[in-house]
Amino acid sequence: MIAKKPPMGFNTWNTFGEMFNAQMLCELADAMVERGFKDAGYEYLIVDDHWEMDERDPETGRLVPRPAKFPNGIKEVIDYVHSKGLKFGLYSCAGVKTCGMKPASFNNEYLDAKTFAEWGVDYLKYDYCAKPETQDGDTLYRRMGIALRECGREILFAACNWGQSDVTSWIRSSGAHMYRSTHDIINTYESTCGIFRSQVDKLGASAPFCFNDMDMLTVGMKGAGGPAGNSKGCTPGEYRIQFCTWCMFGVPLILGCDLRNVDEEYRDLLCNEKLIRINQDEEARAPHPIAVNDRMEFMKELSGGEYAVLLINTDTEDTRKGFVSYDMGWKASSGCKMEFEDVLSGEKLTFTDYVRIPVPAHDCRMFIMRLVD
Numbered sequence: 336m337i338a339k340k341p342p343m344g345f346n347t348w349n350t351f352g353e354m355f356n357a358q359m360l361c362e363l364a365d366a367m368v369e370r371g372f373k374d375a376g377y378e379y380l381i382v383d384d385h386w387e388m389d390e391r392d393p394e395t396g397r398l399v400p401r402p403a404k405f406p407n408g409i410k411e412v413i414d415y416v417h418s419k420g421l422k423f424g425l426y427s428c429a430g431v432k433t434c435g436m437k438p439a440s441f442n443n444e445y446l447d448a449k450t451f452a453e454w455g456v457d458y459l460k461y462d463y464c465a466k467p468e469t470q471d472g473d474t475l476y477r478r479m480g481i482a483l484r485e486c487g488r489e490i491l492f493a494a495c496n497w498g499q500s501d502v503t504s505w506i507r508s509s510g511a512h513m514y515r516s517t518h519d520i521i522n523t524y525e526s527t528c529g530i531f532r533s534q535v536d537k538l539g540a541s542a543p544f545c546f547n548d549m550d551m552l553t554v555g556m557k558g559a560g561g562p563a564g565n566s567k568g569c570t571p572g573e574y575r576i577q578f579c580t581w582c583m584f585g586v587p588l589i590l591g592c593d594l595r596n597v598d599e600e601y602r603d604l605l606c607n608e609k610l611i612r613i614n615q616d617e618e619a620r621a622p623h624p625i626a627v628n629d630r631m632e633f634m635k636e637l638s639g640g641e642y643a644v645l646l647i648n649t650d651t652e653d654t655r656k657g658f659v660s661y662d663m664g665w666k667a668s669s670g671c672k673m674e675f676e677d678v679l680s681g682e683k684l685t686f687t688d689y690v691r692i693p694v695p696a697h698d699c700r701m702f703i704m705r706l707v708d
């Protein structure tokens with residue numbers, strides 16, 4: 336059963352754009368295994384736009400992988416990815432052209448789904464460029480949703496219409512397992528904050544088998560180039576804000592940095608067992624702001640009687656963040672104590688009613704919290 340929990344993987348787009356090839360994909364698959372990403376739960380290796388030739392095969396009408404990128408065909412790469420115990424993802428688009436002006440799947444949904452199934456594809460990212468004006472997004476995604484259901488292989492359907500066309504009201508009916516609920520991310524602090532803020536009121540729609548998607552992570556990209564690249568990059572604290580919000584918000588974790596050489600510091604963050612446990616919690620409950628004033632403190636009910644708590648400091652000065660237990664939903668007079676465990680440092684803190692915790696500038700702290708007598 337796929338997408339019962341937020342999907343996890345890696346996508347070529349953020350760092351590589353159209354600059355990838357078979358050998359690099361095999362190296363990325365190796366890095367996913369050897370550097371511990373697979374063991375942490377990342378399973379899909381996804382190839383984004385620009386894998387396709389400019390035209391379909393004139394005889395069969397099928398999409399053709401670019402021989403310059405795939406000299407021995409795409410199946411060889413897919414088989415290699417599978418041999419590593421990973422799954423393989425590919426990209427197409429609901430319009431007549433992809434965003435990179437390659438042939439897309441409009442009116443070829445069934446043929447393309449069948450082709451992907453024959454190649455052994457496990458995940459399809461499905462974009463929204465060049466959509467015929469006469470067609471509703473709703474219809475186009477439903478068509479591919481049915482084509483995938485009928486193609487003879489279990490393929491995760493990742494819709495990508497950037498949160499447009501009132502997508503939340505129809506996407507679950509299309510069969511999509513996740514759907515982009517934001518515009519594209521870039522590798523800056525402003526982009527990270529803009530995206531997580533835009534999702535706070537939208538996460539009620541995110542649930543097993545159809546999750547909101549806040550786009551691929553830029554954690555660890557630093558000053559890398561590529562479509563999401565930005566020479567400014569983010570600081571370690573700003574990357575912590577990105578990864579902790581994606582985990583807290585229970586959205587897909589699709590990595591976008593170069594897994595082959597990302598710093599150990601970021602590898603450790605991206606593979607943090609407790610953060611991933613919070614992201615993958617089986618009840619998949621939406622987080623909610625604790626104190627309504629600045630909406631930078633979040634709490635999330637976890638299975639097993641625990642809670643996750645995230646405190647974000649978007650100020651340029653170090654500060655103490657916190658709240659009163661009443662804001663979390665119970666009175667101090669209940670006699671309970673709150674036991675906090677910092678998921679990154681392991682530090683343990685106990686509070687009765689007033690919570691006050693230091694949080695550095697442009698950084699965050701994330702905790703697993705239990706109520707004890």
Ligand code: GAL
Binds near residue numbers: 348384
């Ligand atoms: C955009 C999409 C990106 C990437 C790109 C490829 O529409 O949001 O994530 O897939 O197209 O051309």
